[in-house]
Amino acid sequence: MSMFSDMPVDVGVIYEGERIRKPDMYVEFGGLDVPAKFELARARSMDEIEDGNVRTVGPDLKELSEGGSYPLGILIEVAGKQIEPDLEGVIERRIHAYCNYVEGLMHLNQRYDIWIRLNKKSFRKGLNSLEILGKILVRLFKSELPIIEKIQVTFITDPPTVEKMLSEARQIYDARDSRARGLKDEEVDSFYGCILCQSFAPTHVCVITPQRYANCGAISWFDGRASARIDPKGPVFRIERGEILDKLRGEFSGVNEAAKEKTLGEVTRVCLYSAFGFPHTSCGCFEATAFYIPEVEGFGIVDRGFVGMTVNGLPFSTMADSTAGGRQIDGFHGLSIEYMRSPKFLQADGGWERIAWIPAKLKERVKDFIPKELVDSIATENDVKNIDELKAFLQGKGHPLVDRWVKAPAEAVAEVTTELPASEVAQLTGLPVTSIGAGGFKIILKDAKITARKLIIRAAEKKG
Numbered sequence: 001m002s003m004f005s006d007m008p009v010d011v012g013v014i015y016e017g018e019r020i021r022k023p024d025m026y027v028e029f030g031g032l033d034v035p036a037k038f039e040l041a042r043a044r045s046m047d048e049i050e051d052g053n054v055r056t057v058g059p060d061l062k063e064l065s066e067g068g069s070y071p072l073g074i075l076i077e078v079a080g081k082q083i084e085p086d087l088e089g090v091i092e093r094r095i096h097a098y099c100n101y102v103e104g105l106m107h108l109n110q111r112y113d114i115w116i117r118l119n120k121k122s123f124r125k126g127l128n129s130l131e132i133l134g135k136i137l138v139r140l141f142k143s144e145l146p147i148i149e150k151i152q153v154t155f156i157t158d159p160p161t162v163e164k165m166l167s168e169a170r171q172i173y174d175a176r177d178s179r180a181r182g183l184k185d186e187e188v189d190s191f192y193g194c195i196l197c198q199s200f201a202p203t204h205v206c207v208i209t210p211q212r213y214a215n216c217g218a219i220s221w222f223d224g225r226a227s228a229r230i231d232p233k234g235p236v237f238r239i240e241r242g243e244i245l246d247k248l249r250g251e252f253s254g255v256n257e258a259a260k261e262k263t264l265g266e267v268t269r270v271c272l273y274s275a276f277g278f279p280h281t282s283c284g285c286f287e288a289t290a291f292y293i294p295e296v297e298g299f300g301i302v303d304r305g306f307v308g309m310t311v312n313g314l315p316f317s318t319m320a321d322s323t324a325g326g327r328q329i330d331g332f333h334g335l336s337i338e339y340m341r342s343p344k345f346l347q348a349d350g351g352w353e354r355i356a357w358i359p360a361k362l363k364e365r366v367k368d369f370i371p372k373e374l375v376d377s378i379a380t381e382n383d384v385k386n387i388d389e390l391k392a393f394l395q396g397k398g399h400p401l402v403d404r405w406v407k408a409p410a411e412a413v414a415e416v417t418t419e420l421p422a423s424e425v426a427q428l429t430g431l432p433v434t435s436i437g438a439g440g441f442k443i444i445l446k447d448a449k450i451t452a453r454k455l456i457i458r459a460a461e462k463k464g
């Protein structure tokens with residue numbers, strides 16, 4: 001991109017997906033070890049913005065010591081005739097994409113979860129000031145989103161200021177999220193899709209509905225609507241909802257068509273409210289992931305911020321690897337925190353009644369949306385450390401999952417059909433082929449849970 005020839009580092013889509021490992025990093029901002037971090041976009045009026053201005057509140061890159069992890073806030077303020085507050089979420093999400101265009105810079109996650117690494121090579125090449133990054137962002141935002149007429153960028157590295165602004169930012173995120181609550185998927189005729197993450201996960205498309213927030217937790221249905229309107233050729237597009245094919249599972253004809261088109265036929269069906277069958281795909285930026293725990297026939301949910309081991313002995317990162325990549329994997333389901341507040345949350349799988357374990361902090365965040373009678377029966381890391389303890393806990397609390405364990409055989413839908421050709425049956429039974437019939441034997445096991453060490457098939461004796 002010649003637009004950046006005056007910059008010390010290269011800028012372009014080819015750098016997206018670049019990973020920076022700890023030994024190669026010069027500094028990092030945010031991430032797991034740094035609680036205070038955020039990025040925020042705000043719509044302002046024209047006279048509130050000094051176009052192109054980049055400010056840093058606190059120490060700049062070259063004043064930070066090599067190898068360190070620091071707090072950071074990024075505030076992007078925009079103005080323009082067509083700029084409205086509904087666009088804030090989508091503009092904010094572009095920070096992720098644009099930072100990743102910068103050679104030697106890695107940006108992960110969103111909102112209060114950001115994690116940015118700068119590598120040593122790019123620092124030495126001259127990317128030693130946030131001012132430079134700010135200039136790059138200003139140019140990218142203006143060239144890619146022409147509705148932005150004025151833009152200013154503020155980086156905050158001063159720790160107390162980051163903390164103060166983070167709590168304000170949280171209120172803004174909350175207000176955005178709560179806006180779509182109350183609106184029902186059946187009541188709207190448009191959903192929105194986002195393919196911003198296809199550079200990392202080529203077969204991933206987020207389907208954003210009023211009751212299913214984008215996986216990254218950064219784009220609501222309102223944000224999607226505003227974005228598709230002002231930037232119809234951009235990564236966020238309108239999906240004609242179409243026919244309701246399955247209300248419980250959340251399957252819509254328009255969603256299936258859009259998924260098929262945007263994944264070039266890779267994904268043909270999506271059931272929005274289930275982690276089984278045709279689950280919504282996940283790129284890598286989901287805020288949390290639901291994972292099936294077969295031993296209790298329920299789910300655990302772990303969010304990105306949880307640093308310990310989950311109840312199945314695996315950390316978030318391992319579970320995230322199993323979930324990511326734009327695949328449809330039964331029992332692994334990337335989701336946003338806001339979706340956990342939705343009445344449609346894993347509706348087809350039993351919703352909250354199916355949840356066995358979540359981290360204590362996350363539980364606190366969504367507590368008001370968990371059915372009252374279930375709150376105490378969902379375990380956290382403070383209650384149990386492994387599956388055996390979890391089982392005992394759920395039993396002790398009378399969690400609805402326990403009923404499932406007893407009823408499971410009757411509820412199981414598995415049907416095992418074995419058809420053996422006559423010749424094999426003849427071998428197994430020692431009967432002449434002619435007395436068996438062309439179809440052989442058919443063994444159907446319905447609603448069964450059977451453990452057998454040996455299967456013996458004998459010809460029935462003829463009753464006289």
Ligand code: SF4
Pocket residue numbers: 093194195196197198205206214215216217218219283285286
């Ligand atoms: S996670 Fe989904 S909604 Fe969020 S940026 Fe990626 S594709 Fe778009």
Ligand SMILES: [Zn+2]
Pocket residue numbers: 197200216283284285286
């Ligand atoms: Zn993503």
